[in-house]
Amino acid sequence: MNEVSAQAPRPDGELLPAGVPRQAGAGPEAPAPRGPRVAGPLGRAVAAFTGRVLGRHQAAVVRIGFGLVWCVYLLREWPNRRVLYGDRSPLSLDLAERLLGDDGAFTVLPWFGGRLWFELVYHLAVLAALAVLLGWRTRVSTVLFLVTVLSLQNRDIFLGDGGDNVVHLMAVYLVFTRCAEVWSLDARRARLGRTGRTGRTGRTGWAKWTGVALWAVLGTALAVCQFGDFSGRSLTWTGRAFPYLGWAPLFWGLWTVAGLWWVLGRLRPDGEPRAVLDALATMVHNCAMLVIAVEVVLIYATAGWYKVQGTRWQDGTALYYPLHLDYFTPWPGLSALVGSALLPVFLISYGTVIVQVAFPFTLLNRRVKNVLLAVMMLEHTGIAVLLGLPVFSLAMIAADAVFLPTGALLWLAARASRIGAGRIGAGRIGAGRFGAGRFRRTP
Amino acid sequence: MGARACRDRAGEAMTETTERPGPGRVWSRPARAVLGLAGVALLGGTALFLGAVFLHVAPANSLSRQYRDEVDGIVYPEFEQNWKLFAPNPLQQNVSVDARVRTVAPGGATRTHDWIGLTARDLAAIRGNPAPSHVDQNLLRRAWDFYDGSHNPQDEAPTGARGKLAEQYLKRIALQRIGRDVDGERILEIAFRVTTATVLPPTWSGEAAPPEPKVRELPWWPVAEEDYRGLLG
Numbered sequence: 001m002n003e004v005s006a007q008a009p010r011p012d013g014e015l016l017p018a019g020v021p022r023q024a025g026a027g028p029e030a031p032a033p034r035g036p037r038v039a040g041p042l043g044r045a046v047a048a049f050t051g052r053v054l055g056r057h058q059a060a061v062v063r064i065g066f067g068l069v070w071c072v073y074l075l076r077e078w079p080n081r082r083v084l085y086g087d088r089s090p091l092s093l094d095l096a097e098r099l100l101g102d103d104g105a106f107t108v109l110p111w112f113g114g115r116l117w118f119e120l121v122y123h124l125a126v127l128a129a130l131a132v133l134l135g136w137r138t139r140v141s142t143v144l145f146l147v148t149v150l151s152l153q154n155r156d157i158f159l160g161d162g163g164d165n166v167v168h169l170m171a172v173y174l175v176f177t178r179c180a181e182v183w184s185l186d187a188r189r190a191r192l193g194r195t196g197r198t199g200r201t202g203r204t205g206w207a208k209w210t211g212v213a214l215w216a217v218l219g220t221a222l223a224v225c226q227f228g229d230f231s232g233r234s235l236t237w238t239g240r241a242f243p244y245l246g247w248a249p250l251f252w253g254l255w256t257v258a259g260l261w262w263v264l265g266r267l268r269p270d271g272e273p274r275a276v277l278d279a280l281a282t283m284v285h286n287c288a289m290l291v292i293a294v295e296v297v298l299i300y301a302t303a304g305w306y307k308v309q310g311t312r313w314q315d316g317t318a319l320y321y322p323l324h325l326d327y328f329t330p331w332p333g334l335s336a337l338v339g340s341a342l343l344p345v346f347l348i349s350y351g352t353v354i355v356q357v358a359f360p361f362t363l364l365n366r367r368v369k370n371v372l373l374a375v376m377m378l379e380h381t382g383i384a385v386l387l388g389l390p391v392f393s394l395a396m397i398a399a400d401a402v403f404l405p406t407g408a409l410l411w412l413a414a415r416a417s418r419i420g421a422g423r424i425g426a427g428r429i430g431a432g433r434f435g436a437g438r439f440r441r442t443p
Numbered sequence: 444m445g446a447r448a449c450r451d452r453a454g455e456a457m458t459e460t461t462e463r464p465g466p467g468r469v470w471s472r473p474a475r476a477v478l479g480l481a482g483v484a485l486l487g488g489t490a491l492f493l494g495a496v497f498l499h500v501a502p503a504n505s506l507s508r509q510y511r512d513e514v515d516g517i518v519y520p521e522f523e524q525n526w527k528l529f530a531p532n533p534l535q536q537n538v539s540v541d542a543r544v545r546t547v548a549p550g551g552a553t554r555t556h557d558w559i560g561l562t563a564r565d566l567a568a569i570r571g572n573p574a575p576s577h578v579d580q581n582l583l584r585r586a587w588d589f590y591d592g593s594h595n596p597q598d599e600a601p602t603g604a605r606g607k608l609a610e611q612y613l614k615r616i617a618l619q620r621i622g623r624d625v626d627g628e629r630i631l632e633i634a635f636r637v638t639t640a641t642v643l644p645p646t647w648s649g650e651a652a653p654p655e656p657k658v659r660e661l662p663w664w665p666v667a668e669e670d671y672r673g674l675l676g
Contacts, residue, residue: 050478051468080578083619087673090582090615095608102604105520150521158585158612159577165524172521242516276474280481287489294493302500302526310531317645321533324642326566327584330575342647388575 050279055289056181057409058402060135062292063142063179065398066170067133069163070149073391074126084159085109086118091156104233104240105154106247108147111230124148132174135184139258140214142179143251146171163392166399169295175254176288178281183413211262219255226252289402296399297360300376304356313353316346322387330388338386352379366405373403492517500526539563540587541636542617545663546628556625558636561617586613587637599661614664619674635661 048054074081082088089096093113100107109121125148131141149171153164160168180186189207225231226248236246257277264274312318322328323339339345355375362368377397384393470478495517498507507514518524539562545555561583568579590613593606601607617633624630637660641653 046482049482076574077576077578080576082676083578084582088619088676090586090619090674091612092615092673095611098608099605103520154520158589159581161577161581162526162528169522169524239516242513272471272474275468276470276477279478283478283482283485287485290489291493295496298496298500299524299526303528303530306527306530308531310533312532312535313530315648317648318529318533320645321535321642322529324537325534326537326539326562327569327580330569330572332570339645342645345645385573388569388572388580390574 049286050283053178053181053282054286056178057406058404059177059179059289060181060183061401061404061409062170062398063135063174064133064183065401066167066174067129069391069394069398070167071126071129071133074129081122085122085152085155087115089156096155099157106234107151107154109151109155121148121151125152135180135186137211137214138180138184138186140218142175143254146175161392163395166395170399173288173292176284178285215258222251222255292402296402300356300359304353307353308357313349316349318349319345328387335386369403370405373400376400496522500524535642537640537642538587539638540583542621543634544621544625544630545632546625547631548628553631554628559621561620583616586616596659610664615670615674618666618670623671623675630666632663633666634663
């Protein structure tokens, strides 16, 4: 047991190529070479790539972050949903389909025009975001998340800003991660199942069939969409241009693997085919985490390097200008105050460029990386308030979270659960580990 | 969720959750082949994808020109991205869009109405709002960018296939906000006026004041019943 790791962040200084911090649990989990082939750094790298879910806490935080961002966004825009993406959109379906015909972006909304279908998709989007946030049936909910995010955003591509853009990308990447290994209802269910606690209500027995039912329902739905005329050319097997892949291979592939996974888990849970599937899923996860990490690096590197060329960033007045744009000043007085003096404007302008340009290189040094990460998260918090872009900022913070150290995440989780436990009923925990805090007043 | 569940979830974070075969497992020959092939394919695919995204966000260069079709094929439509956030320079102009309409009375007399500040309405909704809606912050603003990017500012002629679409989009946004009629008279035509004002430089910069705001007036566009399709519900 390495419970202490929650209190004392272990010095997991070792970084993956892209700077994703190592698992806290690396100790007991570290590859124990048994086979004669596993030797040397290359062997260890291969073993880690195939056998270890790298950055599982970071994956969970990214999942929770983006589920939360999109859920909050959809609820905030609920009163405006029909104008933004629905039957009242100024970009009528005819106009939207002319654009879609050009670029072939994926959306299910034109399948059936009209309000009912739109309302179904929008509310499904809310549920999918909630399920992703809670980590409920993540293998399914991340796919529904992908479908609904793309469907809504591609309905009117002129609506989005950088925040929507990063949600769009992460919705795709998350499908390939094992993002429910920790801090999720999936992990909780797996643990209950393993420890043989079938629960007072026989929850695991019931839960077992939920998965099968979901699989059958979604398979049927997919088949109807695939073979129905209404879906047009959105579910093709091949693409028109390189890399010649349509959406059908992804959806049917995921569905098939899920079925195979379940069958093997029932028939031969300890057999090699199941272990191979498991290793494959881990490999896909590790690649997806690499993609997410590189994506975040590219975001900051691009933002930084292009700024270097800008005259306003060079003369140190850049910050002043966004603070005087009408569309991005919900609090004009506050913005004017922040942009009123030479020195702070200069320091923040130069600091922003330095931090963004430096960020990719700081991944080589854990401590500097963490400092920069904190600075960037603070800056995004400032942007959220000053420029009136809370969704954009929250999305960027969620993306940054992929680089947070595991120790910090565990510490946060422990704190969060202590507060949660205190609020929900410290009394029931009694002298439990998490009841020892300042919330233990309840008898 | 009960307290125990919370504690369990936290506890889980600190213990090993996975009981899958360790990395030291000895694989059979077919399994090794499958894993080896899959590993090569996955790493190759990942490298290809990341290379394409890199070339997409990097400045146009000799390599991205050489492999333009391949890069575009991977990146468009779903992985398109633009991270030139406030770069190379932050936007330094406030653009405000106004619209006015010409109506016809039941008797047949036409009347041209005053300018309606569409952007001004957006700003009123944004002021003091901690979470402005995309309807107020992005819809009209980006529709104007779309129009501006697809028209010649001299004669307002569309420069590409999307120009007409941009006009229709802008017109419908305005019509949705103005409605079918004004003062009980049906709307016949609509015209836009766009004022671009450069933000005054900071006092300490010593820069000269920017030129006066530029006003661009668009021609009258006819309004038909079908322009309202779906707009007002």
